[in-house]
Amino acid sequence: MDLIxxxxxxxxxxxxxxxxxxxxxxxIFSMMGVLNFAHASxxxxxxxxxxxxxxxxxxxxxxLLAPIIVGVLGAGVERYGLRRVHQYGHVPELIFxxxxxxxxxxxxxxxWGKNNVAYNAxxxxxxxxxxxxxxxIPAYKIFMIFISVSIFIGLLFILTRTRIGMIIQAALSYPxxxxxxxHNVPLIFMGVFGVGTxxxxxxxxxxxxxLGTFPGMAFVLGSIVFVxxxxxxxxxxxxxxxxxxxxxxxxxxxxxxxxxxxxxxxSVGFSMPENMAESPFRDIWxxxxxxxxxxxxxxxMIIILVVRPHGLFGKRDA
Amino acid sequence: MRKTTKxxxxxxxxLIMGSTAAFAETVKIAFIDPLSGPFAATGTNxxxxxxxxxxxxxxxxxxxxxxxxxxxxxxxxxTSPQESLVQLQVAIDQGAKYIVQGNSSGVAxxxxxxxxxxxxxxxxxxxxxxxxxxxxxxxxxxxxxxWHFRFDAxxxxxxxxxxxxxxxxxxxxKVYIIGQDYSFGQAxxxxxxxxxxxxxxxxxxxxxxLHPIGKIQDFTPxxxxxxxxxxxxxxxxxxxxxxxxxxRAVLENGFTGPIYTYYAAADGIxxxxxxxxxxxxxxxxxxxxxxxxxxxxxxxxxxxxxxxPDGNISQxxxxxxxxxxxxxxxEAGTADDVVAVAKALEGMEHDGLWGGSMMxxxxxxxxxxxxxxxxHTDENITFDYDNSGYGLVSESNIVMAGLDSPTTCKxxxx
Numbered sequence: 001m002d003l004i005x006x007x008x009x010x011x012x013x014x015x016x017x018x019x020x021x022x023x024x025x026x027x028i029f030s031m032m033g034v035l036n037f038a039h040a041s042x043x044x045x046x047x048x049x050x051x052x053x054x055x056x057x058x059x060x061x062x063x064l065l066a067p068i069i070v071g072v073l074g075a076g077v078e079r080y081g082l083r084r085v086h087q088y089g090h091v092p093e094l095i096f097x098x099x100x101x102x103x104x105x106x107x108x109x110x111x112w113g114k115n116n117v118a119y120n121a122x123x124x125x126x127x128x129x130x131x132x133x134x135x136x137i138p139a140y141k142i143f144m145i146f147i148s149v150s151i152f153i154g155l156l157f158i159l160t161r162t163r164i165g166m167i168i169q170a171a172l173s174y175p176x177x178x179x180x181x182x183h184n185v186p187l188i189f190m191g192v193f194g195v196g197t198x199x200x201x202x203x204x205x206x207x208x209x210x211l212g213t214f215p216g217m218a219f220v221l222g223s224i225v226f227v228x229x230x231x232x233x234x235x236x237x238x239x240x241x242x243x244x245x246x247x248x249x250x251x252x253x254x255x256x257x258x259x260x261x262x263x264x265x266x267s268v269g270f271s272m273p274e275n276m277a278e279s280p281f282r283d284i285w286x287x288x289x290x291x292x293x294x295x296x297x298x299x300x301m302i303i304i305l306v307v308r309p310h311g312l313f314g315k316r317d318a
Numbered sequence: 319m320r321k322t323t324k325x326x327x328x329x330x331x332x333l334i335m336g337s338t339a340a341f342a343e344t345v346k347i348a349f350i351d352p353l354s355g356p357f358a359a360t361g362t363n364x365x366x367x368x369x370x371x372x373x374x375x376x377x378x379x380x381x382x383x384x385x386x387x388x389x390x391x392x393x394x395x396x397t398s399p400q401e402s403l404v405q406l407q408v409a410i411d412q413g414a415k416y417i418v419q420g421n422s423s424g425v426a427x428x429x430x431x432x433x434x435x436x437x438x439x440x441x442x443x444x445x446x447x448x449x450x451x452x453x454x455x456x457x458x459x460x461x462x463x464x465w466h467f468r469f470d471a472x473x474x475x476x477x478x479x480x481x482x483x484x485x486x487x488x489x490x491x492k493v494y495i496i497g498q499d500y501s502f503g504q505a506x507x508x509x510x511x512x513x514x515x516x517x518x519x520x521x522x523x524x525x526x527x528l529h530p531i532g533k534i535q536d537f538t539p540x541x542x543x544x545x546x547x548x549x550x551x552x553x554x555x556x557x558x559x560x561x562x563x564x565x566r567a568v569l570e571n572g573f574t575g576p577i578y579t580y581y582a583a584a585d586g587i588x589x590x591x592x593x594x595x596x597x598x599x600x601x602x603x604x605x606x607x608x609x610x611x612x613x614x615x616x617x618x619x620x621x622x623x624x625x626x627p628d629g630n631i632s633q634x635x636x637x638x639x640x641x642x643x644x645x646x647x648x649e650a651g652t653a654d655d656v657v658a659v660a661k662a663l664e665g666m667e668h669d670g671l672w673g674g675s676m677m678x679x680x681x682x683x684x685x686x687x688x689x690x691x692x693x694h695t696d697e698n699i700t701f702d703y704d705n706s707g708y709g710l711v712s713e714s715n716i717v718m719a720g721l722d723s724p725t726t727c728k729x730x731x732x
Contacts, residue, residue: 010536010539014538115585116587118589134546135572136572138571
């Protein structure tokens with residue numbers, strides 16, 4: 001029972017981290033209609049920049065500066081890369097971001113090497129905040145929750161309560177009309193791209209110390225981010241949040257409890273094959289939830305696409 | 319005109335003969351391991367250790383057989399068995415008589431099989447396979463052959479050493495085994511279960527789990543389960559970022575007992591663990607770096623650092639490969655007849671640079687050597703890893719580990 005509460009917190013941390021990545025991506029996707037394959041690479045850049053800055057000026061300056069650098073880089077990529085490619089259609093844009101992801105990975109390996117780098121949480125946060133039945137919750141996790149929740153509230157406020165937010169929302173649905181009204185839509189696109197990648201940068205900065213900072217970190221998280229925005233619904237901030245938390249909890253609980261498929265199958269009335277070694281379904285009978293945990297989000301995505309193609313909170317088809 | 323042709327021809331022939339003469343001057347050792355791709359760091363570090371060992375231990379000592387030098391030829395196999403076979407052919411064509419490889423037992427299986435066939439079909443161009451890191455027990459059991467020599471302790475021998483230490487610790491009553499879901503992780507799990515049951519039947523295995531390899535972003539849920547199970551110790555064969563992620567999550571989660579590992583050091587992992595791993599991380603391996611076994615070991619390591627300031631001697635066994643090969647060539651009186659060299663290697667006894675004596679068991683070509691349990695710490699460290707101040711200190715030493723371990727090897731001898 002105690003473990004459930006601990007898992008809820010762990011899942012929340014994972015989910016909120018995912019949210020910071022997917023929030024930017026879902027805005028970019030719905031606005032430009034382009035899947036930014038390099039989004040997770042900006043997350044990786046955030047971690048590496050913060051590591052480099054933390055060597056010279058400490059963790060907190062890294063937290064402050066790294067996302068800004070990543071955001072400016074992202075805006076530059078939109079302004080001088082994507083915008084030029086845009087006129088040739090969606091496929092060149094896809095290829096462009098795909099190439100960019102590979103390029104960033106190679107550059108990171110070139111500068112920082114292929115090993116893990118020693119990017120650690122600041123000492124002031126290296127203690128155990130509280131413990132539930134022997135399971136300690138590190139203060140750093142509480143800090144991660146705090147940062148992500150404030151970012152969500154900030155984003156929600158900007159998007160729904162400010163003039164800029166209104167224009168962005170309008171530009172999402174009717175870019176031509178907004179342009180005709182005299183707003184600089186390309187500038188908005190660039191700004192959203194910059195903020196989106198900057199958010200990915202923040203996620204990298206705070207995830208680097210717990211999940212490890214290594215050249216494969218973008219790849220590990222890359223595809224799950226797309227799954228999140230498809231489940232949540234394109235362009236929906238609430239959708240991104242709900243889907244992220246859902247995925248965070250699903251993967252956490254799946255890994256935490258060893259539920260064997262044998263038990264599930266037996267309980268729904270299947271009978272055990274007599275000769276297990278020769279049964280074609282042997283692998284299914286032997287599976288446990290931790291083994292299939294990582295694919296559950298993809299399964300969920302397929303179900304959502306079949307049942308509700310526009311996602312949980314989305315207004316248009318994926 | 320004709321004169322020029324003749325002259326050209328003579329020059330060409332002279333050049334070819336000159337280069338053949340040059341071939342004969344060195345003993346060519348082909349290094350077939352990843353030099354690009356995700357495991358490039360490990361491969362490149364290994365290559366540096368080989369090049370340095372050859373230079374320092376053989377060439378600067380005047381070579382073998384009265385002046386013949388060793389030469390390392392690097393080949394990039396991208397950790398792929400298919401690519402390795404292509405590179406093996408290239409290496410043999412370029413005159414390599416000795417093949418060294420270590421990263422991935424999958425590659426080692428492909429190579430040992432290919433070399434066995436090659437040597438049967440081409441008795442005049444035989445080569446030897448000196449495996450320095452691939453630890454799948456099968457390579458010196460069912461899949462053994464006369465041409466394969468293993469210089470690392472195999473996974474079972476390491477587990478034997480680990481379980482010896484665990485068995486002696488009365489405070490350990492519950493053990494959690496976790497590993498990556500592939501052949502090596504399964505082998506570790508099977509060996510741990512079998513040996514714990516044999517040595518301390520009162521120890522309860524409270525968890526035995528395999529997770530997808532390279533797919534887990536966050537190991538926290540696994541760490542929660544480990545703590546909730548009440549385990550006193552963790553055993554894992556994880557490597558790379560899976561090792562770092564698991565170790566960190568377990569430690570952050572408040573686990574204070576020992577974590578017994580195979581590969582939790584060097585290549586950035588030591589630096590990344592830093593203070594958090596102190597007191598918990600244990601690593602089983604041959605070769606003792608701290609405290610240095612001898613003046614000679616200190617001088618060797620210092621010279622290595624002078625050449626590669628960011629490097630680590632993460633695979634001490636590499637010096638054994640080079641020293642024992644040189645000794646075998648001297649004993650056989652030839653570097654070209656690999657059968658004679660192999661026979662000299664069989665049963666060879668050797669005192670390693672890193673301390674301890676070792677013996678190449680003739681029955682299965684498995685090097686029997688001391689296996690150490692190391693602790694990750696920053697105290698009494700002479701040579702750290704990753705320039706982090708942290709490194710491995712030998713805590714206990716199992717002399718000639720696995721000397722009477724059984725083998726199913728039945729090799730055909732030429």
